[in-house]
Amino acid sequence: xxxxxxxxxxxxxxxLMVVAAVGFTTTQASAQEATPSEAIxxxxxxxxxxxxxxxxxxxxxxxxxxxRSGPHHYSPSCTIVGQAQAxxxxxxxxxxxxxxxxxxxxxxxxxxxxxWIKDDYLTNTSNVLFC
Numbered sequence: 001x002x003x004x005x006x007x008x009x010x011x012x013x014x015x016l017m018v019v020a021a022v023g024f025t026t027t028q029a030s031a032q033e034a035t036p037s038e039a040i041x042x043x044x045x046x047x048x049x050x051x052x053x054x055x056x057x058x059x060x061x062x063x064x065x066x067x068r069s070g071p072h073h074y075s076p077s078c079t080i081v082g083q084a085q086a087x088x089x090x091x092x093x094x095x096x097x098x099x100x101x102x103x104x105x106x107x108x109x110x111x112x113x114x115x116w117i118k119d120d121y122l123t124n125t126s127n128v129l130f131c
Contacts, residue, residue: 046070046078048096048116050105050131056092058106058124060084060117067106067115071098082113094131095119104128 046069063085070078084090084106091107093114102119119125 046072046076048098048105048131050094050096052091052107053094053129053131054092054127056124056127058090058092058122059088060086060090060121061123062086062121065117065121067108067113067117069115071096071103071116071118073099073118078116081115082108082111084108084113084117085110090117090122092122092125092128095125095128096131105131 048070065084066073066080067082067084068078069081070076072078088108088110091109093105093107095102095104097103098116098118100118102125103116104119104122104125105114106117106122107114
């Protein structure tokens with residue numbers, strides 16, 4: 001196959017993958033079950049809906065854990081609105097998918113700050129409900 005034909009075939013394959021991805025995201029948007037948005041490339045903002053669905057109390061597993069305005073620490077990087085210490089009690093409201101995995105919306109009882117923390121830094125998240 002000559003270089004032009006190979007390049008054209010590659011472009012055609014890429015176009016089919018884009019069409020398939022768009023069709024997949026449209027289907028998922030109307031589905032009942034949630035799908036991780038970053039896995040299909042939709043997430044682009046720090047504005048995420050949440051509600052106090054769980055009300056479980058937990059804490060961080062380290063000191064100085066950032067609380068963010070959204071469940072992303074890059075692409076985009078959501079604003080740090082506060083920090084949580086391991087000794088502070090947190091109310092877990094609900095979870096969603098974000099950068100590199102699961103994130104939980106929390107309320108820090110000690111400081112009154114609320115926002116998102118990546119689940120890797122939280123204890124006792126097994127019964128938190130999806131946002």
